[in-house]
Amino acid sequence: MTHVVTEACIRCRYTDCVDVCPTDAFRGGRNMLVIHPDDCIDCAVCVPECPVDAIFFDADVPSTQRRFIPINAELSEDWPVITRSVAALPDADDWATVGDKAGELDRRAPDPKTTP
Structure with a gap:
């Protein structure tokens, strides 16, 4: 079991959750964060830190957001680890x-010059 970042994170990428993640x-x-399922220990400390309520325990992901479970697994293999908070995207609010x-999700690997 793992936690999952869902659609609400897209085009926001608030990183409050990153600072509290012990793993x-x-x-x-x-334009989004994801959680690597093998690294998540289900501590749930990230959940209350998300200002847009985008993080769920995988068993509790709303049915309309279940497609983000495999998206997190897939993209977490290609995207770099982020270990500290950075500014949200300029138009996050x-x-x-x-x-x-969901159509706004940019699946490309981040530009190394602008990687959080």
């Missing part, structure tokens, strides 16, 4: 309350 399970993409933004 460095977070990976940073261009504008996207924080937007729903149905």
Whole structure:
């Protein structure tokens, strides 16, 4: 079992959760974070830190967000580990309350010059 970052993180990429993770399970993409399922120890300390409520225990992921379970597993293999918080995306607050933004997910590996 693991925790999963869901659609609410897309185009926000708040990193408050990263600072509290004891196992460095977070990976940073261009416009979202994901959790590596093998590194997550299910401590749940990240859940209350997320300002957009994007993190769920995998068994509790809402049915409309279940597609993010394999997305986290897949992208966490390609994206770099992020171990400290960085500034959210410039327009994160504008996207924080937007729903149905899965199409906005940028799956490309981050640019090394701008990697969080």
